Amino acid sequence: MTTAVADADILAEPSRPLPRRWLSRRLEPYVFVSPLIVLIGIFVLAPGVLTVALMFFNVDILAGTWKFTGLRNIQQAIGRGEIANSIVVTIEYALLTVPPSMVLGLLVALGINGLRAGGSFWRAAYFLPVAATLVAMSIVWRWMFLARRGLVDQTVGKWMGLTDWLNSSDLSLPAVALVGNWQQIGFVAIVYLAGLAGVPKHLLEAARIDGASAWHRFWHVTWPALGPATVFAAVISSIQALRIFDTIATMTKGGPAASSETLTYLLWKRGIYYFDIGGGAVVTVVLLAFALLATWIQKRASRRLERAGSR
Amino acid sequence: MTKRSTSPFAPGQIAVHVALAAGAIFMLLPFWLMIRAALTPEAEIFSGNMLTLGTVTLDNFRRVFAEVPILRYYFNGIFVVVAIFIGQVIVCVPAAYALARLHFSGRELSLWIVLGALMIPYQVTAIPVYVILAQFGLIDTRSALILPFVANAFGVFLLRQFFLAIPGSVFEAARLDGAGAFHTLFSVVLPMARPALVTFGIFSFVSHWNDYFWPSFVLRSDAAATVPFGIVRFLDAELGSDYGPQMAAATLSVLPLLVGFLLAQRQFINGIAMSAGQVE
């Protein structure tokens, strides 16, 4: 007890007053938030406004001149037909990558999820392409698709007669899409594996005791529980399709004859290669419309899922 | 109890392994071919058995190091990635903390701005941001690769969720304990945010190390080139059809991330899968 009293005495000794604060409590939040808001303003909000403005100007970056041209950029973009072509190519690319990578990714995830041992090894193997630098791997794929001597022509080409993919206006987009799938499957699988971890185990057990077949268990228990993961993977893959650039730039340069010229590649070609800022701005607006559409679809789909109670 | 076997060697299990292995060949084949070609003399690249190593040589790598300033690309890449991440921590952690735990007028508006920025892929802002950077004379500099990515709405969003999950009383305790804004940040918030920052850090490192799109917008020369931009530029200019050195260069670009991935698989998968959250 004596020590307790002594300890209490120590604490009763006068303590130091707090040092003066040099930033008032009212200002603190603003000091914390303003760098972010300013930077977002410069690099996201202002560009948004600027894009709309750029559509109506002919800008020469080097000379620093802006010339108002009215609707000419838009008329030219439509007149050249490249935007319509790129929209079609982008949608084709999305159709060639999203459904296959979703199905294959789901199968891989189901396979890995059903394993009792070695799951993490396969997970790593399938995820490797996601982690790899896509541009470097595109160089490898470009070499594999090389006419005559490349691996693809040596094998698939001999068996099926489909050769010189990258120089064929029918096969260049599928070739790029193949690489897209190669990269995307592992990602989808990871999303589905996370979803599968959330499937209620007791429901599966109950279904098994009730004698439901493996297919029935999947269709009535697992698949509904994967709803959010499916929406998620679909949206990510679609946005990935909208953004695809690296493979196209290294493998086909949009060709031949613009047959693999997606919107993002066109954006670069107009804005940087041809130095046509106004034309690039027009492509940007189309791209933005697609991005907002994807977000909107996702919002709707998840709301529908929520209402269905599968979340 | 069900009668199902629980052995990892049950026939069903073996079948799954076989199926996964077949798929994995497709996934891993490019890596193998890349390494094989990189280690094979030019003359033998298209001949011989694709699945085995013939004569092993390091000539291809020697040529890359001799002709391609790959060490500069590495340095630029590391510099850019580290600078982006440091900037993101400095800008995003305080903002996320304020948006999660401080009350001030303008908070709602700031949150809307962040959520709005979250919905816009950076490809969409590429042209106007390019114009803005050009106005400041930043084209073809490392700053052009760094500045646009410092304010990362996704990072703010993620960190804010993380701070919201921490009981508010911890921050109140810090306040009563006399911690001012910066002490609260450095002594309390930052150490707590470490797990979220590791995940976000890997996401940020990987996506910017691999990025080819943005460098091809704002870079013109080798000076500030990161690995993807530098390699592609150089291959097309110097190594047109020398496939051995090309594959060696590709190997060298992929290598750092692959090593990182194999060392810290779990964090890597979490970090990259996090890009998933970008539209959530």
Added chain:
Amino acid sequence: MMPDGKTTAPPARRSAPEVTLAGLGKTYRGAARPTFTDLSLTCPAGRITVIVGPSGCGKTTLLRCVCGLEDTSAGTIRFGERDVTKVDAERRGVAMVFQNYALYPDKTVAGNIGFPLRMARMPKPDIERRVAAAARLVRIEDYLGRRPSELSGGQRQRVGIARAIVRGPDVLMMDEPLSNLDTKLRAEMRAELGALQRQIGATTIYVTHDQTEALTLADHLVVMRGGVIEQQGSPEDVFLAPRNTFVADFMGRMNLIEGKTADGRLTTGDGAEARLDGYPAGREVVLGFRPEEVALGPAAEGGLTVSAPIERRELLGTEVLVTLRLGERLLRVRVPVGTPLDGTITVSVPPRHLHFFGADGGRIDFAAEALPRRQVSSR
């Protein structure tokens, strides 16, 4: 029930201030109704004031206003002579113990306890001395190197308390500090907290929803409901003479019977009857008594006698908690183990244990003669 030594508590060790709240009001922004208005309260210097009430009664908000984590909408807060209403929380000289401990997860125990001192830029040797002293006071000195995640709930709260007292605060706030602990630990920590407070002598405001904690720890007891102070005073006064039916029910779970008195009877609305001798007839009253203050058999000299069928029995140990059905009303009484309990039981409550409330729920002095001042009954 009351910890011994309370009445002989030594005078406050330090010049801890009296905490005075005058006309305090708080309305959250966007809220339709104020959390409380015009609330006045004096917390005696160097003593424990316990604010007790059901959840949502505004007690935690009140505590947060006093320590400055919330702004007040009206009124003043004084620590002694000092008006702290507009003073920043960290400059009021208050410390707080939180229900969920609110420890810094990445700091060691010593780092947690010493954090307020580091913020005050105290020299390192002084910090170490104080941390050691505070740790000894809460008996956590063997765990200084651990992290919160390596401690049990009770140990974590000890760290929380040590961190609160380490700076020698004038005013100490405790927001349900024991609510996250299991029952046994709670009883131990309760006793320790009382002793600790007397050692350090800070004016303490303690918020809880637990009536046992409130009665055991309080020097001054405040019962709140819906943002209003229903009653305040010494715990004895509150327990023995609840000012209204809410306090009667909340502090000690009184049985309450609404009814009309007639000659020697109390008739409830649903027609059930009990004998009630020695009170005026023809009045609407609410009669209250505690389960542990009944005797078996009919009343000998006045008081209440209830004969009713047994609805339920629960063995508590040496006593049985019996639920009786009187009309549509269930009454709880405690009787010794071994009492024959089949069918119907007759119990009585002497006049000194009967409480009467008016139709509005307020306490009334119903008996013609003044009730003698009673002693604490032993349970």
